[in-house]
Amino acid sequence: MSKYDPIKTEAKWHKIWQESNLYQTPPSARSKLYNLVMFPYPSGNLHIGHWYNFGPADTLARYSKMHGRGVLQPIGFDAFGLPAENAAIARGLMADEWTTHNIEIMTGQLNKIGAMYDWSKTLNTSQPEYYKWTQWIFLELFKAGKAYQKDGLVNWCPSDKTVLANEQVVNGRCERCGAMVERKNLKQWYFSITDYVDELLDDLTTLDWPERIKDMQRNWVGKSEGAKVTFATTDASKKLEVYTTRPDTIFGATFMVIAPEHPLVRELTTKENLTAMTEYLDQAGHKTDIDRMEAQDKTGVFTGSYAQNPATKQNIPIWVSEYVLMGYGTGAIMAVPAHDERDYEFARKFDLEIVQVIDGASVQDKAHELTGKLINSGDFSGMDSGSAKTAITAWLEASKLGKPQVQYRLRDWLISRQRYWGTPIPIIHCDSCGAVPVPEKDLPVLLPLKQKFGKDGRSPLLDNPDYQKVKCPKCGGDSKRETDTMDTFVDSSWYFLRYPNPSYQDGPFDPVAVKQWLPVDQYIGGAEHAVLHLLYARFITKFLHSTGHLDFSEPFTKLINQGMMLGPDGNKMSKSKGNIIDPDSYVDKYGADAVRVYLMFMGPYDEGGSWDPKRFEGAHRFINKIWELCTTKYIETNLDSTVEAELEAKLHKLIKKVTEDTQASKFNTAIASTMEFINFSSNVKRAGQASSEQWRSMVMTLVKLLAPFAPFLTEEIWERLGNRSSVHLEAWPEYNPALIADNTKTIVVQLNGKLRSEFIVDSKQAFNKEELERLARQQVATMLSDSKISKVIVVPGKLVNFVVS
RNA sequence: GCCGGGAUGGUGGAAUUGGUAGACACGCCAGUCUUAGGAACUGGUGGGGUAACACCCGUGGAGGUUCGAGUCCUCUUCCCGGUACCA
Numbered sequence: 001m002s003k004y005d006p007i008k009t010e011a012k013w014h015k016i017w018q019e020s021n022l023y024q025t026p027p028s029a030r031s032k033l034y035n036l037v038m039f040p041y042p043s044g045n046l047h048i049g050h051w052y053n054f055g056p057a058d059t060l061a062r063y064s065k066m067h068g069r070g071v072l073q074p075i076g077f078d079a080f081g082l083p084a085e086n087a088a089i090a091r092g093l094m095a096d097e098w099t100t101h102n103i104e105i106m107t108g109q110l111n112k113i114g115a116m117y118d119w120s121k122t123l124n125t126s127q128p129e130y131y132k133w134t135q136w137i138f139l140e141l142f143k144a145g146k147a148y149q150k151d152g153l154v155n156w157c158p159s160d161k162t163v164l165a166n167e168q169v170v171n172g173r174c175e176r177c178g179a180m181v182e183r184k185n186l187k188q189w190y191f192s193i194t195d196y197v198d199e200l201l202d203d204l205t206t207l208d209w210p211e212r213i214k215d216m217q218r219n220w221v222g223k224s225e226g227a228k229v230t231f232a233t234t235d236a237s238k239k240l241e242v243y244t245t246r247p248d249t250i251f252g253a254t255f256m257v258i259a260p261e262h263p264l265v266r267e268l269t270t271k272e273n274l275t276a277m278t279e280y281l282d283q284a285g286h287k288t289d290i291d292r293m294e295a296q297d298k299t300g301v302f303t304g305s306y307a308q309n310p311a312t313k314q315n316i317p318i319w320v321s322e323y324v325l326m327g328y329g330t331g332a333i334m335a336v337p338a339h340d341e342r343d344y345e346f347a348r349k350f351d352l353e354i355v356q357v358i359d360g361a362s363v364q365d366k367a368h369e370l371t372g373k374l375i376n377s378g379d380f381s382g383m384d385s386g387s388a389k390t391a392i393t394a395w396l397e398a399s400k401l402g403k404p405q406v407q408y409r410l411r412d413w414l415i416s417r418q419r420y421w422g423t424p425i426p427i428i429h430c431d432s433c434g435a436v437p438v439p440e441k442d443l444p445v446l447l448p449l450k451q452k453f454g455k456d457g458r459s460p461l462l463d464n465p466d467y468q469k470v471k472c473p474k475c476g477g478d479s480k481r482e483t484d485t486m487d488t489f490v491d492s493s494w495y496f497l498r499y500p501n502p503s504y505q506d507g508p509f510d511p512v513a514v515k516q517w518l519p520v521d522q523y524i525g526g527a528e529h530a531v532l533h534l535l536y537a538r539f540i541t542k543f544l545h546s547t548g549h550l551d552f553s554e555p556f557t558k559l560i561n562q563g564m565m566l567g568p569d570g571n572k573m574s575k576s577k578g579n580i581i582d583p584d585s586y587v588d589k590y591g592a593d594a595v596r597v598y599l600m601f602m603g604p605y606d607e608g609g610s611w612d613p614k615r616f617e618g619a620h621r622f623i624n625k626i627w628e629l630c631t632t633k634y635i636e637t638n639l640d641s642t643v644e645a646e647l648e649a650k651l652h653k654l655i656k657k658v659t660e661d662t663q664a665s666k667f668n669t670a671i672a673s674t675m676e677f678i679n680f681s682s683n684v685k686r687a688g689q690a691s692s693e694q695w696r697s698m699v700m701t702l703v704k705l706l707a708p709f710a711p712f713l714t715e716e717i718w719e720r721l722g723n724r725s726s727v728h729l730e731a732w733p734e735y736n737p738a739l740i741a742d743n744t745k746t747i748v749v750q751l752n753g754k755l756r757s758e759f760i761v762d763s764k765q766a767f768n769k770e771e772l773e774r775l776a777r778q779q780v781a782t783m784l785s786d787s788k789i790s791k792v793i794v795v796p797g798k799l800v801n802f803v804v805s
Numbered sequence: 806g807c808c809g810g811g812a813u814g815g816u817g818g819a820a821u822u823g824g825u826a827g828a829c830a831c832g833c834c835a836g837u838c839u840u841a842g843g844a845a846c847u848g849g850u851g852g853g854g855u856a857a858c859a860c861c862c863g864u865g866g867a868g869g870u871u872c873g874a875g876u877c878c879u880c881u882u883c884c885c886g887g888u889a890c891c892a
Contacts, residue, residue: 614831
């Protein structure tokens, strides 16, 4: 029998599967599985991380299909976006040409994976028939008042020349290109994600997602409970609102601090302090976020004004400092230096009063941030922090000086981008009517193709009068089309709704198909989208739910996170480190099955790992061993009924193990047990101890168990075994529990918990305590001869432990 | 700083959830085959110890609970991911 040729075999089956439409999505199914991977960005090449995501995801899909579930497993492209635009500029190409070219290449690579993609259900977010509906969703949000324009401080990436959402700023840098983000005052479009903040937080408990992802979302939303308190200036002319999580410390508020961008800064600054203030504001305005973060020392300037602490009635100075951020709370704080580290540092530096109001630790050298018993707090002294928070907030509320307040860190989603390659924002700016939405009948607003890029990547839309010139849909007057496009995360926030029927014309998604397939049953992808895509998609789903377009409010019931694939050196793969593994070279030499098996055997799926070329050999050998075992002639020479029974028992144990492990995405242990079984059955084969019929039936079962892992190899073997139809249409094997029960058990004998001996006992005897103790005593009789047994512990079916002195 | 995850042979990793630590695989060593190399196959492989057994040590570190701890508790070191003047 010839050696296994993965290249020929894989090409052969890929063709047959395609021609026979083997993986066509069933129109309906009693039990459905919407198995989804995060669709790729058409960067030009499928990298090893894609394989690590898509291969095991397909194994899960195939496993479910064999369980009789109707499976929808689509694939498409997240095709708009900056990298394509930048690459096109760099190569002097059109963005659409570059994207189309990459999609062609990547489609070929995707086919090699051997995944059961249904290519009749693919989509591409840069196509007008798709982005028409992205625009439609924008208009729905606009109608509901949840897409709005706002003037304000935004994150600006000077290298990509566009604004960014908060979620796209990582450590003060642009998530895409790593450039330091600047702050700018601009009028931009936002989506009101904060309107859904409580649902986004609370519904996390209903989701079957990894806890760490849920925690990341919880942290990002950043809910905190406290109080809003109003402080009046001493002349009562102005009011300053502050947010605090520690109303119990209000008696210790000895000064106030407001952000440099606070609207009252100018008004509060007295003549004597004006020069210093102007200087301070000027240098603060020039700093990037990074500068601010890295500032070692607290800086600040006194305004010259005072406010009255409503609790102590004392006059306290109002300062301006960068450590108070305009974007959180009210942009002003009551500073309690005794009980807040930052306020403490500021007070020490500028020699401000420190009054301790919580007992329990000295504030001589540092702030005391814990809760405790109140002191120096008037009528509230003696209470503990917990009840004082409630009592003081109630008192503030009764005196109309404050109220309980819940604060979130999450801000609205800034979706405008000053770039060309994205979904045009369907808005027309009219001098008399303002921002007017493009009427639905005029959708899509087509993105003009074949555009030459301006200098420095300037959006061609800005220099395209034909695109901009438009009549106002309201008054018919001359007006100007919006030239910004949408963040690509808007495109990807709803794509999973369209997959079930991507050619649907009458809406963004086909309600019948959505009813059949949604929500997504399992979503498989990396953790890098925890607070980006996954949060946005939940928001859009909740919006469409609240407006009656969907009857579910969470898009992804179950989330599976694969770990990260690292280079052979254990580092994140990057061009600069030169440690990028190209999957194609392995696929072209050893086949997709070997690559899939390698990736799944490597270790726990959610932990990832580094690519080790040496260890790849193991997966390759595994494939060859299966081939050898299943396709070379079996000769029955030396029948042994004990071995036959053992083979049968091991097979059924294997079915159980592979079933349970695959279900739990524990691919590595599923494969390990299969290897173990193959080692055992190779010995049986060599000795010819089992009947030919048993052997043949065992091989058939084994091939079915392996089908989701190595789809090409198993299909070829299946055919050679004489089967006419595909192994991928077979039903998943079931195990017989009666065959799994061992008829003997190994009982361990311990002395003081240490292994000393073991014996085999008939399963019927394994739970008879007296018998086990008797047998165990025989085993270690000589060792026990001159020791005193103080206790005997018998664990039925497992062990006997003698405690001796 | 805060939140989450982790540390087991030369390497990747197993371990029925408190009951034989190191499954499976890589690598290495020896052997068979081969002109040779490779491939394939067979056996061995945590450390110490022994002629071979016996025996001792061993899951980042220090304690503890228990007849028995990789697994539970307390403290601690280091690594990874997320997040951060968030009041």
